[in-house]
Amino acid sequence: MRPNFRHGEWVQFLIHGVHHEHPNDALRLVMPPLMSLPIMAAAWVILWLAAGMEWALPAMTGFVVGYLVYDGVHFYVHHRHPENAIGRHLRRRHMHHHFRDDTSSFGVSAPWWDAVFATQPARNTIPR
Numbered sequence: 001m002r003p004n005f006r007h008g009e010w011v012q013f014l015i016h017g018v019h020h021e022h023p024n025d026a027l028r029l030v031m032p033p034l035m036s037l038p039i040m041a042a043a044w045v046i047l048w049l050a051a052g053m054e055w056a057l058p059a060m061t062g063f064v065v066g067y068l069v070y071d072g073v074h075f076y077v078h079h080r081h082p083e084n085a086i087g088r089h090l091r092r093r094h095m096h097h098h099f100r101d102d103t104s105s106f107g108v109s110a111p112w113w114d115a116v117f118a119t120q121p122a123r124n125t126i127p128r
Contacts (some may be wrong), residue, residue, distance in 0.1 A: 014032060077091040096126045
């Protein structure tokens with residue numbers, strides 16, 4: 001994504017670029033609170049307007065839990081060497097994203113999103 005608004009590149013760098021500059025730094029794996037809080041606030045407002053107060057809280061809870069699971073998997077594939085096939089597959093895909101092709105393999109914990117958004121890596125480019 002190429003942001004086309006004022007300071008867009010700076011915002012993108014804060015959200016994801018700093019992690020790509022320092023992929024092995026455990027303190028730079030998650031989005032900084034300066035960026036997370038406005039995104040969560042916007043998600044809350046959208047959910048509240050779309051679903052009403054009755055459904056906004058459970059939906060927001062699911063959103064936050066899903067993000068925490070994603071971040072847990074993200075930390076795991078960066079800083080552990082998985083012993084099972086699924087973990088090894090996720091780690092290979094994500095390391096491919098960092099070190100070979102940062103335009104593909106965005107689905108860290110859910111690779112099927114790459115099929116949805118057409119960001120699958122080229123065939124046979126991820127080592128086995």
